Amino acid sequence: MPIMDHFSLIAPYYDRAIPFQNAEPLLTHVSPEPGHRLLDVGGGTGRVAQGFVGRVAQVCVLDPSVGMLAQSRRKGICITQGESEWLPFGAEVFDRIIVIDAFHHLLDQKAAARELMRVLACGGRLVIEEPDIAHWGVRLVAVAEKLLLMRSHFCPPRAIQAVFQGLGARARVARQGHTAWVIVDKGWEMARTIGPRGDKG
Secondary structure (H helix, E strand, O other): OOHHHHHHHHHHHHHHHOOOOOHHHHHHHHOOOOOOEEEEEOOOOOOOHHHHEOOEOEEEEEEOOHHHHHHHHHOOOEEEEOOOOOOOOOOOOEEEEEEEOOHHHOOOHHHHHHHHHHHEEEEEEEEEEEEOOOOHHHHHHHHHHHHOOOOOOOOOHHHHHHHHHHOOOEEEEEEEOOEEEEEEEOOHHHHHOEOOOOOEO
16 A cells, blocks of 8 residues: 555544644744745645744645645645655745655655755755654654555664765754754755756756
8 A cells, every 4th residue: 555545544533643742842943934935845734834834924735645635725734745756846945844754754765855955945944853763662663664564764863964965955963852853954055056856966
């Protein structure tokens, strides 16, 4: 069963079953401003994105799952169906991008990283929040998702950081409990190195 079917099946119950619990540290890392345009990649039901409504000028959720996006629409959030490996947006559209508990679901994480950098505005920030695979409880979750035939690939936070540093971005890691954040800042110099579809040129 493809990942989209898994999430469409549980979409009506997702917010209650898995409530978002890291709002304050996420806000600190994202540092949103009123004029920002924010994209939530893999944002599903909009459970995280809704916390930015009113804090920024525009909030958009991108997700491959029609069922999950239907829940975002009910919250009044702008939605776009698509894959993070091929984002349906122009270059440098968003000032802030968040990927919450979703990076491990991406089929091609390096391609997605290039796309995230492409659509992120110069001077913008990307925040990836992931369960820290160094914790045994997270390792059990990783095994369970494999058994459910989900396309999960959990990476250590430092490995995710290295991917973005390889693209020329400034990236750092923060941790709290079993959660890790990779905070990526796109400098102005990256406008010259990231091409129209993420190619370095």
